[in-house]
Amino acid sequence: MPKASTRIKTYRNANGPVVSTVDRRVFEQDGLTFKDIDGSGTLSAVNDWRNTPAERAAAYVKVLSVKEKIAQLFISDWRMAKYPMTGPMAAMYKDMERKTDAYGILDEGEFRGKTIFGEQHLPSTTTLLKEWFNRHVILRANATPADMADWMNEAHAVCEQCEHFIPVAAASNSRNENGELVFGMNDAGGVLATWPGTLGIAAAVKGCRIDLVDKFAATVRREWNACGLRKGYMYMADTMTDPRWQRTYGTFGEDPALISEIMTHIIPGIQGSAQGVTADGVAVTTKHFPGGGARENGFDPHYAAGQWNVYATPGSLETYHLPPFAAAVKAGTASVMPYYSKPAAAKSEPQHDLQGNVIEMEPYGFAYNRYFIDTMLRGQMGFTGYINSDTGIAHNMAWGVEMLDVPERIGFAVNHAGVDIISGLFDNDAGQQAYDRAHTDYYDTHPIPQGFTKDQLVLTDEALDRAVTRTLTELFALGMFEDPFRDPEGAERVVADPADRAAAAEAHRRSVVLLKNDGTLPLSSGMKIYAEAFLKNPEQAKAATQALRAELADCTLVDDPAEADAALLFVSPSSGEYFNATPGYLELDICENKTVHNVDAEGRPTAETHTETTLSGAGRLAEIAAAVHAHGGKVISNINFTMAWQVGNVERLSDVLLAGFDTYRDATLDVIFGRFVPTGKLPITLPRGDEVLAVNEAGICVSPNDVPGFAKDRYMPDALKDENGKAYAYRDAAGHYYEYGFGL
Template sequence: MQQPHLEVRSKQLIDVDGLRFKDLNGNGELDPYEDWRLTPAERAADLVARMDLDELVGMMLINTRFTGFIAPEGAETSHDGALDERTIEAGTSIFATRKVFGTTETIERLKLRHFILRDPVSATQLATWNNAMNEVAESTRLGIPTLAASNSRNENGEPIFGMNDAVGAFSTFPATLGIAAAILGDLAVGGDASLASEFAAVVRQEWLAAGIRKGYLYMADVVTDPRWQRIYGTFGEDPALIADIIGRLVAGLQGERLDGTSVATTIKHFPGGGARENGFDPHYAEGKWNCYPTPGSFEAYHLPPFRAATATSSFMPYYSAPSIAKSVVQAVDGVEIPYEEVGFAFNRYVLHDLLRGQLGFTGYVNSDSGITDNMCWGVEDLSIPERFAKTINAGTDLVADTNNVADLRAAVDHGWITRARLEEACSRLLIEMFALGLFDEHTYVDAAAADGLIAASPGWELAAATHRKSVVALKNSGGTLPLPAGTTVYVEVFHRSPERAELKTTQARAAASEHAGLRLVERPEDADAVVLFADPQSGNYFSSTPGLLELTLCEDKQLTSTGGETYAETTLLGADRFRGLARDARARGQKVVLSVNLAMPWILDDVEPLADALVAGFSTFFDAQFDVLTGASAPHGRLPITLPASEAVIAVDEQGRCASPNDVPGFAKQQYMPEGSTYAYRDADGNDYVLGHGLTW
């Protein structure tokens, strides 16, 4: 084997057989875990045998870790401002229920080595931060390095904790639904899903430059309930398409096998979070259940993308628990699923028997955040040490967003978790770290070069092309589009937030004014065409709405809560003005072009009739949309989700049963609808807004 380049900052290098190795434990000898000639499994086996209980416990927790670069003014930092050394009191978020200690103390005393990176900082700052953490880790007893995982950073969207933590520092694509829309367009013209492979290649290249070696990438969940707020982070509702995309992403990010050029993936949320109960999400108690009321839905619709991803380094199970009362018997490969009504991270059948036994997965299981404190569905009555024992013995190897070493150690001290199980979990975790080269030549990266490498990435050009390809033309009455050269346009963006509406309107008008084929006017009555962008928002990521999540474009709509009380809901501030602008323009004989951002499958039954042309975007840049509206780019995208026809087709009765099944994707719901009811929306021109719909001209 070829001698790797090794860098140490506190330990020494030793020479053996004419080769150099890191003396990570400082004993002056070459121990097996320090020997880069051995396999990752051999090195991991040696290291876990040397680790004490506290080191094993610390290795099995992953916690959010902030950089020092955006710490509040006057906050304690170290390593020239890279490391955040603050102590943060408990209760700062639904995950941070424990006191958070400074970075150095967390590495040295708590012995954590896995961290979740959320800060929106530059690539050079990320690399500097990673280097500083590893410098601290190198100085500890065994010199075990750190590994930071990040949620996606290469898709456009509004920053949301745990979903879109950082946007814009890396090449920026449309939302994942937009990537799926572009790929469906490729398939429609005889192509394939190679865009997913190209996307993975640039993400890998950019993240390597910044020293990010682990990604919570991507959601393999199949959309089956239209009210689920996390739809925008998925690749839509087609299990076969998602399986193709996810398989390509795992291969593209990791390579044929994990090595020093890989970004290791964590695919989420096994065994599929899309089977919501009327849209409620398990970040809160109202959404704790996964429901499977339709025979065969688990295997036919939810499992295929995860089957395609078994080469991933790790899987993340969802918070939700399977409901017996709200499901029928489901089976996988002829084996019936024995429902245990506990969250999937506590569910031994799902993690051990199904994932490892039937699907053949050999990596590690990384829980979702906060399962031992808040989102502990089905085990709420257990003590926190008992919850640790339940999830780890079920098959979880890494417990997320906690630094609670005390309660995990208590579970060990009570005899509820054996040392053998700790060593098994830590071996799986360490195999990944050894394979990635974190103990050897890839502990540190060239931070100074990172920003330049990102700026020169081919990802920017690919992203721009993908934005254009993602636009879906839903309706084009009378050949309204493309807009002729020289068309005067009035442009406005509507949002739930007035500040974001103003900002996005400024951005959209700038994009229109810079487009050679358009002339921007200030008043709608002076325009040839009124172009309105709707960017609706519904609900809150971390708490349930009083009633069902709203999918219409509305302002102060009076609704009834689950408790029978009246409340008001707004998904689009100025919704009445939005409709009024469209009506007035039509009355004046102007063309009306509407664009709706499909973060969710919005109900458009009282919006579409107002439009001469209607397009869909997916956090798609405004300049790309104007390219399509003017014909500079041909419309290419296809719908990755089916849009419901009306509120009636997703109505929920007094028993909580939806008119269309929650566990079946939109393209297949029609076969389960009551006679005379049609699930998918049909517009005034006869277009059905189903999976794969998209016009061209």
């Protein structure tokens, strides 16, 4: 039998949707074509596309079995046979049995083992879809457009073989930005039209116009839809306030006003309208409510030390963190992802909700926090979409509800807090247990955990139907029941559109921020140039240097800095690990083997020390600069900002300093050689040095963690302020402050 992509039958309705199928029955009525979605063989409320998505979803939950509905509550990682796991995924799934169907499309491997999110059991794809009836997966493979479309088509075809048809909703983290591929953050890149990182998009927008975001969103929508990807875990509405937060690079910076404006444009552009998702749109999951930027000295909630959101400054939550989410809700975002963390009442000042009420700081992770989800997000912001938890909340990151077992956590999240999809594992069995406990005398013989009630911990029919209705409504609105299939060759054509590539290239050039220039720029290509790239990984630095020199093939390159008229130094620091805490605070200094203090279990500095390196060969920067300056040469440095680096060790050596944000090198070189006049502006404030990030013996930072860089001076001690009343931002030799919005 040929593969699904070659067996698709298509029917067109006048003034109605396209109906496509491989094996599902279709029928005609009133001169129109309908698909037999619910298996009834009749023009039921479910099958009639003239009904609203909400009406069809409400009818379908009455048809589906409890087992089928419970399967809709969970989403987890999935894989593609043709694309082996990389990075942490490779380590997690190294012993997985790998088989494929006759076309090499569906991965039939089975896996059992421990992952970073808990004990994982992944069956074959066919088993997952036909027997387990799960329909929500996180596709992390970095596949070609044609392969993604083929894989999705094959998966939908399997789903059509079930009594009740529900298409596969494959979610993905963003795929249209440049950057290091990291599991759980940037799983894929370099295949679709590739823009700079989101910080770079913010830098470009700040220095240019918001229509750049409109072009970006339209590109994402066309490309994803063509590939069959209809749900994006993107974008972050978080305001970056603690510079040591490792996820800084995925934000749009530190200004809630700019982030809100971007949300207002990017969400309708990707989803297809300002009223929500459309049949040619991609559903957006805005994350991480109510904002992950308020970290406690940079600790991340992927590990226990970072499980708190600390609001040390009165009013910071409503002033800096909530507004972008309110803008996202107003723009019609399909779903919202709460963060892992929980509010730290003991360490926080009073915060107010959108109606001026003092917020109840319940000690539960935000996916379990009814006040934040139900009272604030739904009640006050008016959010009507669905809640998609972050990955792992029911197992390894169950902050605040560790005393509950997994079925109770599922019940508490769905029944009590209002979560609609739980990410991390396919916990169908635990979901069934939570449901059974609501319909049996389980708690007559088992204790109810202190502080909870039975009604909070079980999965009721009402809560189950509510959650499934919300996710089905989105699938109906996306047109995925009628027309889930995509043309693989068409996907390749859409993604190859030169206009989208040109728009991405323009964004890269506009993302470059010129921080310092003593008149050296633009360079002449006739100069003798020494070029080297620096990274934390020495082997990667060698490869990056070779690539940099290859892009300078038209220049006169020298191997000795002492012979150079100019040195081009591309500096890309890196700090910490995504899923593990560092022994001390995350290092922002561009340094090598720097001695820093450890921290204790409470996040306070100790007398013990260790060394940190954010850039291998950092000491050589000064040697190169001295060699070049000795005969009147110039040093041009470019720093790649994934975090708010302390730039002093580079700026003091440089005659020219530029900032990029996962910006393509050729775009930076266009600025250096005068082929493009820089327009980018800093989307974040760069801290002056260790003194403005110092943490006292009580674990309190001298610059508040919950306030953006442009506002930190209001809270800084006078002893740190200069003659202009500024303390936090870095100030260069020319007197410029590297603060939000700066750029020459």
